[in-house]
Amino acid sequence: DAGVIQSPRHEVTEMGQEVTLRCKPISGHDYLFWYRQTMMRGLELLIYFNNNVPIDDSGMPEDRFSAKMPNASFSTLKIQPSEPRDSAVYFCASSQRIHQDTQYFGPGTRLTVL
Amino acid sequence: QKEVEQDPGPLSVPEGAIVSLNCTYSNSAFQYFMWYRQYSRKGPELLMYTYSSGNKEDGRFTAQVDKSSKYISLFIRDSQPSDSATYLCAMSEAAGNKLTFGGGTRVLVKP
Numbered sequence: 093d094a095g096v097i098q099s100p101r102h103e104v105t106e107m108g109q110e111v112t113l114r115c116k117p118i119s120g121h122d123y124l125f126w127y128r129q130t131m132m133r134g135l136e137l138l139i140y141f142n143n144n145v146p147i148d149d150s151g152m153p154e155d156r157f158s159a160k161m162p163n164a165s166f167s168t169l170k171i172q173p174s175e176p177r178d179s180a181v182y183f184c185a186s187s188q189r190i191h192q193d194t195q196y197f198g199p200g201t202r203l204t205v206l
Numbered sequence: 207q208k209e210v211e212q213d214p215g216p217l218s219v220p221e222g223a224i225v226s227l228n229c230t231y232s233n234s235a236f237q238y239f240m241w242y243r244q245y246s247r248k249g250p251e252l253l254m255y256t257y258s259s260g261n262k263e264d265g266r267f268t269a270q271v272d273k274s275s276k277y278i279s280l281f282i283r284d285s286q287p288s289d290s291a292t293y294l295c296a297m298s299e300a301a302g303n304k305l306t307f308g309g310g311t312r313v314l315v316k317p
Contacts, residue, residue, distance in 0.1 A: 096249070125304075134309035135250070135294065148304060183249050195305065197249030 096198035098184050104204045110172040113201045116165055117186030125185040125195060126159055126169050135183070141167065174205045209233055212295055212308030221317050225282040229295035229308045232276065236297040236306075239271050241280045244292045244310065253293070254280065285315045 097116040105111055117124045125140040139149040144161045152159070156175070161167040171178055181202050185195040212229045219225055227241075237258055242250035254269040256262045256278075262269045270279040278297075282289055295308040 135307040137304050137306075140304060185249070194252055194255065197251065199249050200247075202247075 096184055096186055096196055098182075098198035098201050100201060101199065102202045102204075104206065105174055106206050107175055108173045109205075110170065111174045111178075111203060111205075113169040113182050113184075113203070115167045115169070115184030115198060117167070117184070118196055119165070121186035121188050121196075122164075123187045123195075124161060124167050125187075126167070127183040127185065127197075128180045129183060129200070130180045138169070171203075174203075176205045179203055179205050207232065208309070210295060210297060210306050210308040213311055214309055216312040216314055218314045218316060219285055221285060221287060221315055223285050223315075225280075225285050225289065225313055225315070227280040227282075227293050227295075227311050227313070229278050230276055231278075231297060231306075233297075233299070233306075234273075234276065235299040237300060238298045239269070239278050240296040240305070241267075241269060242294045242296060242307075244294060246291075250294055282313075287315050287317050289313065290315050 099114045122143050126138040127135050128138055129135045138151045139159045140147055141161045157171055159169045181200045183197050183200045185197040187195045210231045239256045241254040243253045244250040254267055256269050256271050259271045259273045266283045268281040292310040292312045294310040296305040298305050
């Protein structure tokens with residue numbers, strides 16, 4: 093298996109622009125997680141899905157952030173409009189139904205908002 | 207105060223030494239404890255997984271959980287330069303619940 097795939101790997105954008113991050117989970121995994129990692133705040137859970145349904149979005153910082161999972165093999169995290177404080181590494185992770193605590197992380201998207 | 211506390215380091219040791227890492231937490235409902243390893247510019251990968259209190263050994267790695275003290279540890283024996291990475295502890299209240307991560311400890315093993 094190719095593992096969790098994220099795109100793009102790097103994104104540089106200007107303040108106010110829309111940013112869309114993409115994730116393809118491991119086939120057969122029922123849970124998908126979006127995390128944000130910064131030096132100051134560490135690794136924070138933003139939202140997670142079970143069988144394509146959002147279960148907990150309490151970590152989403154503001155209404156500027158939205159996430160969707162239209163099918164079992166694809167998810168997006170959108171920031172609109174983006175701000176410099178959104179600069180971080182965004183990770184997607186997935187896990188199997190029975191072993192939710194064993195999460196497999198993607199390589200991350202490094203986002204820089206100028 | 208953060209729910210999970212972890213010394214950010216860096217922790218520098220000579221090759222072959224024992225690396226000792228730990229986390230403290232405040233939520234007594236945590237039951238599942240994990241250690242993840244993260245290499246520079248990579249995603250975290252699961253290293254050890256422990257349920258409730260006790261010890262677990264896997265090769266050069268030993269994880270310990272002391273729920274009475276709300277304290278978990280990871281020991282790396284015979285450390286190698288390839289062990290140089292950031293180590294994050296993570297925990298959850300129950301299987302199927304979301305993980306809460308520590309901030310990570312950066313470890314450098316010098317040849």
